[in-house]
Amino acid sequence: LRRLCDLWEARGSGLTNMHGSTGDIVLLGTTTDQLEPIFYELTHEFEMDLGGSGSNMRTPESCLGMSRCEWSCINTQDIIYDLTQEFQDALHRPMFPYKFKFKASGCPMDCVAAIARSDCSIIGTWRDQIRTDQAAVKAYVGGELVPHGGAGGKRTSFDIKAEVIDLCPTQCMEYDGKSLKIYDEDCVRCMHCIRVMPRALRPGLDRGATILVGAKAPILDGAQLSSVVIPFIKMESPYTEFKGFVEKMWDWWMEEGKNRERLGETIQRLSLREFLKVCELEPDPRMVNTPRFNPYIFYDPAAVPGGWEHDGAAFRQRHQA
Numbered sequence: 001l002r003r004l005c006d007l008w009e010a011r012g013s014g015l016t017n018m019h020g021s022t023g024d025i026v027l028l029g030t031t032t033d034q035l036e037p038i039f040y041e042l043t044h045e046f047e048m049d050l051g052g053s054g055s056n057m058r059t060p061e062s063c064l065g066m067s068r069c070e071w072s073c074i075n076t077q078d079i080i081y082d083l084t085q086e087f088q089d090a091l092h093r094p095m096f097p098y099k100f101k102f103k104a105s106g107c108p109m110d111c112v113a114a115i116a117r118s119d120c121s122i123i124g125t126w127r128d129q130i131r132t133d134q135a136a137v138k139a140y141v142g143g144e145l146v147p148h149g150g151a152g153g154k155r156t157s158f159d160i161k162a163e164v165i166d167l168c169p170t171q172c173m174e175y176d177g178k179s180l181k182i183y184d185e186d187c188v189r190c191m192h193c194i195r196v197m198p199r200a201l202r203p204g205l206d207r208g209a210t211i212l213v214g215a216k217a218p219i220l221d222g223a224q225l226s227s228v229v230i231p232f233i234k235m236e237s238p239y240t241e242f243k244g245f246v247e248k249m250w251d252w253w254m255e256e257g258k259n260r261e262r263l264g265e266t267i268q269r270l271s272l273r274e275f276l277k278v279c280e281l282e283p284d285p286r287m288v289n290t291p292r293f294n295p296y297i298f299y300d301p302a303a304v305p306g307g308w309e310h311d312g313a314a315f316r317q318r319h320q321a
C-alpha cells in the first residue's frame with residue numbers, strides 16, 4: 001500500500017479513495033500521458049492484476065456470511081470466490097454488452113445491498129420452518145431478554161404484539177400469551193421477527209438461495225431493483241446448477257443486449273417472459289413484483305392450445321346485446 005501511495009504521489013494527484021463505489025482502491029486524478037506508465041509499473045513492477053472496468057464481470061462481493069454471522073444460510077465467501085475463479089475470462093476480457101456484477105448475501109437482510117446493486121443477486125434463504133425456542137420467546141415477553149440484541153439500549157418493556165406480530169408483513173404470526181405460532185407457508189422471509197428476537201427465532205435448516213436479476217443504478221431509465229427468477233436453489237459447491245443458469249443468461253444477453261445495456265434493461269426491453277424462456281425457468285407466482293398492478297397476461301402464442309387466431313366477427317356475433 002505504501003508503494004502504491006508513493007507511485008500515486010509521483011505520477012498522479014496523491015489522492016487515494018479506499019473502497020469507493022467503483023472500486024476497492026481508486027486513484028483519483030492524473031494526466032493522460034501518465035496513464036500508460038502507471039499501468040506498466042503496476043502490472044510489471046508491482047506484479048498486480050488490475051482486472052478490468054470495461055464491459056466485463058466486475059466487483060463480485062459478499063457479506064461475511066458463515067465466517068461471522070449465525071444467520072447466513074449459504075457460504076457467501078466460498079460462492080463469490082468460486083465464481084471469481086470459474087469466470088476468470090469474463091472478469092478480464094470485456095465480452096458483454098456492459099458490466100455485470102454478482103453479489104451474495106447470506107440471508108434476506110442483504111447486508112451487501114445486492115438486490116439494489118447487482119445484475120445477479122444470490123440471497124440466502126430457507127424453505128422449512130423458522131426455528132422457534134418458546135422458552136426464549138417467553139423470556140423476551142417477560143423482560144429477561146432484551147429485544148434487538150440490546151441495540152436499542154436498556155428496555156423496561158417489550159410488547160410482542162406491537163413490535164413483532166403486527167409488523168409481520170404477511171400477518172402470519174400469532175401469540176396467545178403462552179406460545180408463538182408461525183404459519184411458515186405464508187412467511188416471506190423478511191427477517192423482521194428474527195432480528196427483534198434473535199435468541200428465540202432462527203432461520204430454518206433446509207437452506208439455499210433465492211436468485212434475482214436485473215438491478216442497476218439510475219444512469220439510464222432510473223434505478224431498478226432485482227426481480228426474483230429462481231425462488232429457491234440449493235447452493236452447494238461446486239454450484240453446478242447455478243453456473244448452468246449463468247451460462248444461459250449470459251449467452252442470451254451477449255446475443256440480444258445493446259451496447260451499454262445492463263441485463264435488467266435488456267430484460268425490460270425484451271420482457272421477463274423471454275428471459276425465463278431462454279433460461280429454461282418455469283414462471284412462478286413468487287416472481288410477481290406487484291400483484292394485480294397490471295391485469296393483462298401476455299401468453300406466449302406457442303403455449304396456447306389451439307393456436308392464436310381470433311375471429312372478431314364471430315365473437316361479436318356470439319355476444320350481441
Ligand code: SF4
Pocket residue numbers: 063064065069070071072073105106107108109110111112
Ligand atoms: S446478509 Fe445476513 S448473513 Fe450476511 S452478514 Fe448480513 S445478516 Fe449476516
Ligand code: SF4
Pocket residue numbers: 167168169170171172173182186187188189190191192193194
Ligand atoms: S420472517 Fe417476516 S414474514 Fe416471516 S414470520 Fe417473521 S416477520 Fe413474518
